[in-house]
Amino acid sequence: MRTLIVDPVAPAPYNLDSLRGGALGGTEATVIRIAEGLDARVLQHNRAQDQGRYLAGAAIAADGGGGGRAAPEASHVVVLREPAAALAQRQRYPQARIWLWLHDLCGPGSGRGDKLLAHAARLAAAGVALVCVSDFHAGQVRQLLAALPLAERPRVLRIYNPVDVDGAGAAGGGGAAADYDPNKLAFFSSPHKGLDYTLHLFRHLHKRNPALRLYLANPGYRSATLDAQPGVVNLGAIPHHELMQHLRGALCAFYPNYVYPETFGLVLAESNAVGTPVLAHGIGAAAEVLNGAGQLIAVPRVRALADRVFWRWPALRPAGERGLNLLGAADGYAATLRRWQQGGRPRVGGQARFALERVLADWRAELAGAAP
Structure with missing residues (x-):
C-alpha cells in the first residue's frame, strides 16, 4: 500500500x-x-x-x-x-x-x-x-x-x-490536577474563533476579580493586533509542548466561542486530556469532544440581537458590551468560574477513541x- x-x-x-x-x-x-x-x-x-x-x-x-x-x-x-x-x-x-x-x-x-x-x-x-x-x-x-x-x-x-498530548500517542488520562492556578484561564485558538468576544468578556470578569489572567496563544497562521489589556498575557505562537504545559496549569480553557462551530476542536479535546476542563458553549462538535459534565453553558440570550446591532454599527460595541455585562450578560460565566475556583471544578479526561x-x-x- x-x-x-x-x-x-x-x-x-x-x-x-x-x-x-x-x-x-x-x-x-x-x-x-x-x-x-x-x-x-x-x-x-x-x-x-x-x-x-x-x-x-x-x-x-x-x-x-x-x-x-x-x-x-x-x-x-x-x-x-x-x-x-x-x-x-x-x-x-x-x-x-x-x-x-x-x-x-x-x-x-x-x-x-x-x-x-x-x-x-x-x-x-x-x-x-x-x-x-x-x-x-x-x-x-x-x-x-x-x-x-x-x-x-x-x-x-x-x-x-x-489527540496526542505527550508525543507518545496517548489521548491523556485526565483527572484532577493538583497544581493548577485557580486564576489562570487559557484561550489557545485562532483569533477568528471568538477571540474578540472573549476579550470583551474577560475585561468585565477581570474588573470583578483582578487576580484573573487570560493567556492567549494561536497557531500563527492568522495574526491579530491586540491592544494591551489588564490581565491578558499574549504568548503568541508557541510550540505544542508549551501549550500543553500551560493547559495543565490552568483553571480552565476559556472558550466562549459561539460564532464559529468547531468540526472537531482539537484544543478542547487536548484540554480534557490533560485534566483541564473547558468553559464553552454547546455548538459544533463541543459536546461530542468534551469528556466530563458541567463544561457547557448556554449562550446569553441577548447575543443574537446584540451582534446584529454591533455588526451594523461596530463603533457601538465597546460601550454596548459594557452595558450588556452590567445588565447580567456575563453572570453565567462569572458564576461558573467562581464555582470552579471554590472546589467545584469538573473532573475531566481524554477519550480512548481519540x-x-x-x-x-x-x-x-x-x-x-x-x-x-
Missing part, C-alpha cells in the same frame, strides 16, 4: 520538526501524526524541496494540477479540503482510491458547502469518499448532500482527529477496505 496525502492549501510547509518545535494549526498537526503513523508521504503545494516523506509540490495549485515532476507513486490518495484538487488527483491516479479529507464547516448556505455541493456529483462519479472529523461534521455534510439524488452523493465517513493508535487503526481499516 502506497499512501499519499496531498495538501493543496496549507498556509506554510510543515513536517515533523514543525510539530516538535513550532506553532502549528490543528489540521496540519493531525496530518503529520497520521502521515508518520501510516508511513504516508505528504505532497505540499508550497514546499520547494523534499524533506523525507514531505514532498515538494510548489508548482501545484489548489486544483491539484501541474508540478513539472513525475507524480509520486500512490495506490491510495487522501486530499485535504479542496474538492477540485481531489478530482484532479483522480486524473493523475486513475487506478488509485481517493478520499477528500474535510476539516472545515460545510453546512448548507456556507461558501465551502456551496463548493462541495457543486462538485458532489463528480466526486461521487469518480469514487471519491468524504472523510469528516466528527459525527457533528459528518451529519452536517450529509444534510448538505441530502438535496442531491442518492447516486450523486459521495460516501461520507467519520474518522476522528487524534488516542493516536485508535485513530490510525481506523485509517488502516478504511484504507485496507478500499484497497484497489
